[in-house]
Amino acid sequence: MSRRRWLAALDALLSHGVLIAIGLLFFLPFYWLVATALKPDAQVFAMPPVWAPHPPQWRNFPRALTYVPFGLYTINTLRICALNVLGTVLACSLVAYSLAKVRWKGREWVFWSMLATMILPGQVTMVPTFTIFRSLHWIGTILPLVVPPFFGNAFSIFLLRQFFMTIPDELSDAARIDGCSDLGIYTRLILPLSKPALATVGLFAFIGSWNDFLGPLLYLNDERSYTLSIGLQCFVSQHGAEWSMLSAASAVMTVPIIIIFFLAQRTFIQGITLTGIKG
């Protein structure tokens, strides 16, 4: 008995050892990012490397953030994110409802069309989509980045459909017999029951548009409408060797994502496991 306990303890110790060792490798780049951001210029290139900046240069942050208008970029990004979240949650939940809760001909067709959009490379539709937006005179505005979400995306629709399927049909049938319309069932029954799934989809939409690079690169050409990702990319080409400032700016762009992840961790992991691959 005691020998087994010993072995179990050894096993746990070994597991922790490996987990911590590899975990450190994963964490180290983050640490290095923040450490570099806080270094005085002389310590950035010091050999051997300086692990703890002394004294930490907190003013690197305001310096980096005022060099280029990061405040403005943040507001621009947040505006695009908000509209993306709204559009995605609204459109995807509507479509998912029709796939999960309404029996109608054409569902199959919608299903296959969703699969097609997932398989075909975005590059195929890139040029014509660009010309559509150009003929609408939308280039240089945020419209090409915020209007498409209002038509849904296959990934989020799949996820919501999977979730809606787990809500028993008896509930919606009972509501229907009580005279509730489908719109009523959708708003008063399905949506309130699906908050975790909706949160996940919203979260993905937020992170997706916060991190998006190609979209803003294609459609935003006025420096004042730049998002963080494009602003940061310009920063690289202008200040390629100023690593403390670059690191500070990168850290600032990363921190909100990390905070959001911590706030919504549970929803997040559940959501990913729900993505429909286990159907």
Next chain:
Amino acid sequence: MKERSYHLLTSSPPLLHPYRRRASRNAQLTGLAFAAPWIVGFIVFFAYPVIASAYYSLCSFDAIRPPRFIGFENYRRMFTEDDLFWKSLWNTLYMVVAGLPVGLAASLGIALLLNRKVKGMTVYRTIYYLPSITPVVATSILWLWLLNPEMGLINIALGKMHLMQPGWLTDPAWAKAALILMGLWGAGGGMVIYLAALQDVPESLTEAAALDGAGKLQQFRHVTLPMLSPVILFNLIMGLIGSFQYFTQAYVMTSGGPQDSTMFYALHLFNRAFLDFRMGYASAMAWVLFLVTLVCALLVFKTSARWVYYAGEGR
């Protein structure tokens, strides 16, 4: 299920019929109405662009003057005159053949590690997962710094261990390896899906195998791995599609250099479309990309019958 609940409530079968028929006609309209956003979006942002793109690929088109039909000239030029096309295709295939399996194996390894029952697992999972949701531009800047040949942390560490210090992104022979290494940092993204599947592997199976005298390695090889195979297939297909479209990191970090060693297909395509405004040519390239991806995906599917195991079909 549905029928029974109606039946209970209406009690007399004849009443059921007209009600259901009206419901199904309504259902047709309702279904269509709820799916309308997708249907409209599909037509405007997918079906039309796909057709237009196929047409543009047969045209000389600079996005200013109307497209001019030139037949298969774009494709002929691509295959016979554009060295960068072949180079970028080769570079991209390199990422698919060398980078993707390494990344998939890393994700699986991490998932196995994180599937152990030890205290504080949430903290570990968080740390392993965070890099995969870090903004790509921020990741790229961070790794530009880490991979710096003289000042970067990675080469400093290698120097300490008296190992070779490659030039990474400055050396054509090492640039793609550097990007693959950076990709490993984000392996946590695929890990989550493996982890979910691992938690679905019934313990009774591994225990039964253990009773039959299977060692840990054999349990993994003959129980866990087959149970995971559908998820491996999923990650493989998604990774395949993603790798063929590798773009942002190369755009931000190397712009395709040094000596075109990181000029990937999607980057070449983007430059032709939005640097030279050769939109017809870029569209032709996009279709070739699609065909190459499709052929690879189909090959994977063809072989998958041999190595993917579906437990209890139609779960």
